[in-house]
Every structure is written in C-alpha cells, then in structure tokens.
Amino acid sequence: GKSGYNHYMLKEINEQPRALRQCLRGRVNELLRIVQVDEVINLETPNAVQFVACGTSYHAALYGAQFFRECGVMAQTFLASEYTAATVPMGEGTLVIGVTQSGETADTMRALREASAAGATTLAMTNVVGSSAARECDHAMYIRAGPEISVAATKTFGSQQVAAVLLATALIGVADQSLLAALRGLPDHVQTVLDSSRARDVAEAYLDADSYFFIGRGYNMPVALEAALKTKEITYKHAEGFAAGELKHGPLALVTEDTPVFALLTAGVNFEKTLSNVREVEARGGPVIAVTDSPKEVKGYADHVLEVPETHSTVAPIVANVQLQLVSYWIANRLGRPIDKPRNLAKSVTVE
Numbered sequence: 268g269k270s271g272y273n274h275y276m277l278k279e280i281n282e283q284p285r286a287l288r289q290c291l292r293g294r295v296n297e298l299l300r301i302v303q304v305d306e307v308i309n310l311e312t313p314n315a316v317q318f319v320a321c322g323t324s325y326h327a328a329l330y331g332a333q334f335f336r337e338c339g340v341m342a343q344t345f346l347a348s349e350y351t352a353a354t355v356p357m358g359e360g361t362l363v364i365g366v367t368q369s370g371e372t373a374d375t376m377r378a379l380r381e382a383s384a385a386g387a388t389t390l391a392m393t394n395v396v397g398s399s400a401a402r403e404c405d406h407a408m409y410i411r412a413g414p415e416i417s418v419a420a421t422k423t424f425g426s427q428q429v430a431a432v433l434l435a436t437a438l439i440g441v442a443d444q445s446l447l448a449a450l451r452g453l454p455d456h457v458q459t460v461l462d463s464s465r466a467r468d469v470a471e472a473y474l475d476a477d478s479y480f481f482i483g484r485g486y487n488m489p490v491a492l493e494a495a496l497k498t499k500e501i502t503y504k505h506a507e508g509f510a511a512g513e514l515k516h517g518p519l520a521l522v523t524e525d526t527p528v529f530a531l532l533t534a535g536v537n538f539e540k541t542l543s544n545v546r547e548v549e550a551r552g553g554p555v556i557a558v559t560d561s562p563k564e565v566k567g568y569a570d571h572v573l574e575v576p577e578t579h580s581t582v583a584p585i586v587a588n589v590q591l592q593l594v595s596y597w598i599a600n601r602l603g604r605p606i607d608k609p610r611n612l613a614k615s616v617t618v619e
C-alpha cells in the first residue's frame with residue numbers, strides 16, 4: 268500500500284534514504300578506500316563504456332558516463348532508441364551498460380542485444396532481479412531500490428546514479444576518500460531535504476506558469492533534464508531542461524517574467540558560471556529559483572531558494588534533485604493530476 272501517502276510517487280520520494288542505504292550496503296570500504304560490487308568481481312576494467320537507456324534512466328546514464336570519464340575511462344551515453352552498434356565504433360574491451368529500472372524496456376533490450384551481437388560485453392544496471400535485462404546480459408548489477416510503482420521514476424534515479432559511481436570506482440579501483448565519505452552521508456542528506464523542504468511553497472508560488480525551465484552544468488545538467496521530464500510527465504505542463512551554458516544560445520529568447528527558471532547551483536567548478544547564467548535570466552525578468560548549498564552566494568539573484576546540505580560536488584546534484592522531485596509533485600498535486608498514472612504512459616514500455 269501507500270503507507271499513508273496519497274500517492275506512490277510521494278511515498279517513493281520519501282523512501283530514498285532507505286533505497287540509497289541499500290544500494291551502498293556492503294559495497295563501500297572506506298578504510299581500504301575501495302568499492303566492491305560482488306556482481307562484477309570477474310569483470311575486467313573496460314577500455315571504453317557505452318551507456319544505453321531511456322527516459323529517467325538515460326539521465327542517470329548521462330551522469331554515470333560523466334563520472335566514468337572523470338575516472339579516465341572513455342564513456343558515451345546513447346538513447347537506446349537511437350543506438351545502433353553498426354554506427355558506433357566498438358573496440359576491444361568495450362562494455363555496454365543498459366541502465367533500466369524495470370529491465371524490460373524494449374528499446375534498451377534491443378540496443379543491448381545489438382551490442383552483444385557486435386561483440387561487446389554487456390551489463391544490466393537494473394532494479395529487478397530476474398528481469399529480461401538481468402537474464403540476457405553478461406553481467407547484472409542491482410540498484411536495490413525496492414519496488415517502484417509510480418509511473419514517474421523517482422527513487423530509482425538516485426540509486427542508478429549511485430550505482431554508476433560505485434561501478435566505475437569498483438572497476439577502476441580509484442576511490443577518493445572524500446567521495447566515499449559523501450556517499451556514506453548521502454542517505455542522511457536526502458533525509459534532511461525531505462524533512463525541511465520548502466518545495467510545496469515554491470510550487471504554490473509558480474502554479475500558474477505555462478512553462479518551467481531547469482538549468483544546470485556538469486553533473487547538474489542531467490538533473491536539469493530529469494526535473495523537466497518529471498514536470499512534463501505529471502503536471503502536463505511544458506517544461507525544458509538545459510545545460511545552463513546553452514541558454515544564451517537560443518532558449519533565453521523565451522524567458523519572460525512568466526517563465527520560472529530553476530537553477531541548480533551546488534558548489535563546485537561550475538558554480539560561478541551557472542550564477543552568471545542566472546544573472547542573464549534575472550536581467551530578462553525571469554523568476555529564479557535556486558537549488559543550492561550556498562544560500563549566501565545566491566542572495567540577491569534568486570527569488571526563491573531551495574536549500575540542500577553541503578557535500579561533495581559529485582554527490583550534491585543527487586541531493587538537489589530531490590528538491591525538484593518535490594516541486595513537480597506539489598505542482599501536479601495542486602493541479603489535481605492523476606500523479607501515479609499519467610495519461611498515455613505506462614510504467615514499463617515494452618514496444619519500440
């Protein structure tokens with residue numbers, strides 16, 4: 268059941284600390300500074316990684332590929348529906364990772380089968396033990412988020428992001444101590460957001476908007492895309508996510524005082540540049556909602572602030588995403604949408 272929540276989506280958003288704890292359990296050894304993923308213990312370090320996925324899982328894959336690259340492994344991300352092994356150069360030792368909550372998505376299954384036929388080693392990163400992806404791939408790594416009922420994926424997104432970081436670290440053997448400590452703290456940080464979020468008030472303030480923008484750079488870019496997808500899916504309103512730097516290359520023309528822009532402003536190398544993009548929005552009269560761990564630095568630039576605890580810059584976007592899940596939920600809730608079963612959508616998409 269929904270354990271007292273009005274919707275599975277809200278229940279699942281609130282289950283994230285537990286889901287993340289389960290994903291991390293027994294895999295991180297902070298003392299030895301290593302990550303061990305039992306499922307891939309026999310997997311060699313790949314020369315290159317190709318992620319294939321759809322929807323929310325694609326956004327998690329974008330984040331994961333970025334982390335692999337930071338670890339020094341060539342990594343690319345493909346929409347499963349656009350992936351063809353024939354047009355992607357596949358060298359020796361290429362690992363193709365299908366990120367799929369259900370393990371049943373037809374587009375992702377086809378891409379994995381094609382990759383396998385082309386000689387790649389395949390790995391399913393999935394939530395469902397015994398799913399088609401888990402059975403058919405050479406390897407399966409479980410994200411252990413627990414059952415997700417809501418059509419809109421929430422808790423599985425963060426778990427997929429964490430699983431990708433764990434997988435890369437396990438395969439490469441590089442474990443940054445501060446990153447491992449941040450992963451340990453992640454469930455508590457998410458809990459802090461769940462306990463203190465002002466997302467409901469922010470949703471209320473921008474209920475009338477026809478369109479919502481989300482911007483972020485680096486690890487926050489996939490989170491911006493994910494927030495827009497979630498908003499479209501459950502509120503039925505137009506929403507778009509952009510790499511913050513792309514705003515001035517076109518979409519800025521759409522920004523007026525009726526276009527709320529949610530900016531992911533977590534501390535790190537991308538903070539200052541994203542803040543200048545925020546100034547460009549402000550100058551056009553666009554309302555700015557900052558999702559940030561640095562409230563002092565954004566003062567004067569943001570109309571609303573959604574605060575997140577300070578943590579490692581790689582992990583912060585995972586926490587920031589929770590604020591935006593809640594914003595989309597409360598907008599949809601106030602508009603009376605059928606949140607758990609949006610029109611035209613199915614939980615598992617089994618046709619190409």
Ligand code: M6R
Pocket residue numbers: 321322323324325366367368369370371372375418419420421496497500614615616
């Ligand atoms: O089960 P999968 O992760 O393969 O599903 C992929 C997409 O269909 C899924 O993430 C979809 O985009 C969700 N409804 C997003 O909330």
